[in-house]
Amino acid sequence: MKSILFFIIFFLSLTSCWGQIKPKQQVPLHFVVRVMPLFPGKFIGEKTTILKSDTIAFISTLTQKAGYSIGGVVRIGITKLISIETGINYTQRQFDLSISMPDSSIQDENDLTFIQYDIPLHGMIYIQLDQQLFMNSTLGANFTISPTSIGVVNQPVKKHEFRHFGIAPKNKLGFDLSASLGFEYRSKKDGYIYLGGTARVPVSDIFRLYGVYEYATSSFVRVMEAPVNGSFFGIELKYFFPNIKKKESKVQFKNGPIEQ
Secondary structure (H helix, E strand, O other): OHHHHHHHHHHHHHHHHHHOOOOOOOOOEEEEEEEEEEEOOOOOOOOEEEEEOOOOOOEEEEEEEEEEEEEEEEEEEOOOOEEEEEEEEEEEEEEEEEEEEHHHOEEEEEEEEEEEEEEEEEEEEEEEOOOOEEEEEEEEEEEEEOOOOEEEEEEEEOOEEEEEEEEOOOOOEEEEEEEEEEEEEEEOOOEEEEEEEEEEEEOOOOEEEEEEEEEOOOOOEEOOOEEEOOOEEEEEEEEEOOOOOOOOOOOOOOOOOOOO
16 A cells, blocks of 8 residues: 555656646656556566475476556656656566476466566667657666565365465565667657567566465475566557647736826
8 A cells, every 4th residue: 555655646746747847948858658568588587487396296387477567757858869767667467377286186276466666767869760750779777666475375175275475575675677679759749659669677586486385284395485587578658748838928918007
């Protein structure tokens, strides 16, 4: 709940900054909404994590699948061809969990959802291709917040119980590197539209996966832990609201009797 409140306050503060744009500013400031479906890729990080017990025939496989990211961004123009973007995003990763005990012919599946909030700080360079078409290249970092750890319980057969936990870092903080390349169509009247590809790689693991097995009332058996990388590719869509300048009033008031 505190993380959601933080997200709302930060988002409203960005909106307030955008609303205070000076009309005479040569390089404009833009407020942006963005949405990005994300997909795991083995070329930038492992999408599958395997837990295997040394004491029992127990194997757990966690596989990252498609997720999404949404948020609000402010683009700050430095020159006509260089900008900085920052804001706040909500990112949700989805995972498939499969469990098997070959000796007992036991199999089961479940889903895990891991969320993060991140504050990007990206440098952007434009290459003008046409009067209204630009190619953008971006490089930067994302400071992440993981508000909660995650966990699921499976009981496919009576007396057999499997528990899996994704434990976030103790300080809840992380750091990702990101790069993107895309194209942007600009209209002063209707705003800008951007479409591009993004690659994002966490510097450290987003969480550590633990597996626990219990048979009847026996003691818990802890399975070997393993790190989860969480790297992904994304298709990013952004919409930049147009900057609307206030029209100067043309109404002129005549002098009153005291001023005459």
